[in-house]
Amino acid sequence: MKSIWGKPVCEDLGELVDPARTALVVIDIQNDFVHPDGYYGQIGKDLSQMQEILPRVVALLEGARQAGVMVIWVQQTLLPNARADSPSWLRRRTRGTMPPEWTLEGSWGEDFIAPLRPRPGEPIVKKHRSSAFVGTSLDLLLRSNEIESLVLTGVVTQGCVESTGRDATFHDYYVVLVRDCVGTIDRELHAASMICQSTRYDFADSEAILAEWARAGARTPLRAGAR
Amino acid sequence: MAFDRTALLLTGFQNDFCHPRGALASAGRDIGMIERMLPATQRLLAAARDAGLIVLHVAELALAGGLSDSKAWAQRRAAADGAGQVALERTWGQRFLEGFEPRPDELAVTRFRPTSLSDARTEVLLRSSGARRLVVAGVETHLAVLATVVDAACRDYEVLVPADCIAGTRPDLHDATLALLPTWATIVTSADLAVQWSAPAGGRSAAGERQG
Numbered sequence: 001m002k003s004i005w006g007k008p009v010c011e012d013l014g015e016l017v018d019p020a021r022t023a024l025v026v027i028d029i030q031n032d033f034v035h036p037d038g039y040y041g042q043i044g045k046d047l048s049q050m051q052e053i054l055p056r057v058v059a060l061l062e063g064a065r066q067a068g069v070m071v072i073w074v075q076q077t078l079l080p081n082a083r084a085d086s087p088s089w090l091r092r093r094t095r096g097t098m099p100p101e102w103t104l105e106g107s108w109g110e111d112f113i114a115p116l117r118p119r120p121g122e123p124i125v126k127k128h129r130s131s132a133f134v135g136t137s138l139d140l141l142l143r144s145n146e147i148e149s150l151v152l153t154g155v156v157t158q159g160c161v162e163s164t165g166r167d168a169t170f171h172d173y174y175v176v177l178v179r180d181c182v183g184t185i186d187r188e189l190h191a192a193s194m195i196c197q198s199t200r201y202d203f204a205d206s207e208a209i210l211a212e213w214a215r216a217g218a219r220t221p222l223r224a225g226a227r
Numbered sequence: 228m229a230f231d232r233t234a235l236l237l238t239g240f241q242n243d244f245c246h247p248r249g250a251l252a253s254a255g256r257d258i259g260m261i262e263r264m265l266p267a268t269q270r271l272l273a274a275a276r277d278a279g280l281i282v283l284h285v286a287e288l289a290l291a292g293g294l295s296d297s298k299a300w301a302q303r304r305a306a307a308d309g310a311g312q313v314a315l316e317r318t319w320g321q322r323f324l325e326g327f328e329p330r331p332d333e334l335a336v337t338r339f340r341p342t343s344l345s346d347a348r349t350e351v352l353l354r355s356s357g358a359r360r361l362v363v364a365g366v367e368t369h370l371a372v373l374a375t376v377v378d379a380a381c382r383d384y385e386v387l388v389p390a391d392c393i394a395g396t397r398p399d400l401h402d403a404t405l406a407l408l409p410t411w412a413t414i415v416t417s418a419d420l421a422v423q424w425s426a427p428a429g430g431r432s433a434a435g436e437r438q439g
Contacts, residue, residue, distance in 0.1 A: 079352075083334065086355045087230070121292060128351050135351030137295075140339060144297040 013204055014212045016149055016176050023070040023147045027132065027154025027161055029057065029116055030076060032102040032109030034155060039102040039109055040185060049183035049190065050155050057153050057181050058115060060206045067213035070145055071122040074132040076103045076160065077110060084128035130163035139171055149174035151209060156184035158193035165197055175201035178209060230357035234281035234334075235272065238343050238365030238375055240327035241286055243313045243320035245366060250320050254310035256396040261366050264394035268364050269326055271392055271417040276330075278424035281356045284329040285349070287314035287371070288321060288337035295339040341374035344382065353384075360385040362420060363412070367395030369404045376411045386412035389420055 001008045001015060010016050032039040034050045041047055064071055082090060093099035103110040118124055125138045132138050150173050152165055161182050168175045177197060184190045243250040245261050252258045275282055289295055289312065314321045329335040336349045344350055361384045365372050372393045379386050388408055395401045408414055
């Protein structure tokens with residue numbers, strides 16, 4: 001920690017991902033976005049980058065659980081008949097004549113892609129917009145569990161990941177974006193978004209975060225199950 | 228485009244609050260006033276459905292292990308002499324009371340705090356549906372109903388409260404709240420609303436236009 005204007009401010013990665021104050025946030029890794037049979041796959045989008053990150057997200061999730069880091073699942077959700085869409089949001093979502101029907105509530109496409117599975121005690125936050133802070137209880141859940149820092153993973157980089165990361169900083173959380181655990185359907189957009197996001201918060205590789213969590217686990221008793 | 232609709236907001240019609248085997252009654256609270264209020268509220272719900280209004284069902288929810296409680300909130304609940312653990316996730320008590328279950332085409336949300344707008348998802352759904360006017364019914368009067376009415380009024384909804392569709396386990400606090408409510412809402416009866424909602428389009432007041 002360093003002191004700025006008399007306030008304690010996190011300095012190194014170990015402090016930024018301290019298991020006692022950190023949540024791993026898994027954003028939108030759902031069949032409709034990542035699985036070949038899902039919405040993006042069926043309309044021919046390039047899934048390769050999102051597929052590449054999956055094993056690393058699985059490893060990060062496992063490390064978080066072992067270190068007692070709170071895990072939060074963010075899930076894009078559409079309600080039938082556009083019940084969660086405002087007129088302006090419908091315009092935003094519509095490229096042709098109708099907006100895409102993805103992640104419909106209760107559908108296979110809305111579900112998280114195997115083998116990613118929430119466990120009891122890992123809250124699922126459903127959202128109807130890009131940012132996980134808009135129209136959700138995410139902030140309340142984080143506050144209730146004295147979380148100060150978010151480790152962000154998921155898809156898509158320039159959409160829900162970037163929106164959530166920026167909002168997190170405005171809600172006064174530290175943000176660490178896991179460089180090798182975010183992806184999208186367009187590598188050029190990914191690169192552009194990563195440049196913009198890197199001016200806003202910390203980036204780290206999943207292996208470096210896992211090493212910090214392993215170190216913290218060796219130092220203190222496991223907190224897993226305490227929540 | 229008119230995007231100016233009325234929503235019936237029902238809060239707390241769950242087994243733990245309204246059923247004789249629920250948490251309140253089990254803790255020795257008198258739920259008589261709540262039970263007596265249920266038939267009028269069911270008729271109001273039927274009238275809202277007939278009139279094609281938006282119906283929003285709000286259910287209290289507590290995550291297991293205190294996951295949805297901050298220290299401050301846990302402390303407040305303990306100090307307020309509550310009925311113990313209520314509306315715990317995946318329990319019968321948390322479920323909607325029979326006769327008050329949401330239909331597939333209606334909105335259903337959960338809340339971790341007494342105000343129905345404490346989950347910001349609720350407001351996104353209300354905005355998306357075009358609701359500008361909320362008719363609030365529920366339990367308990369001095370808790371979820373008051374918190375919801377004040378919060379909704381401060382967020383610029385026009386709020387109406389049918390006095391015969393709210394109830395609680397504390398008649399003294401119910402009466403005190405009834406004295407406070409006109410500060411925030413128009414107090415009506417379910418019969419008033421049913422008449423307005425069933426009137427032909429030309430003769431409707433602001434509280435009862437048919438929703439398309």
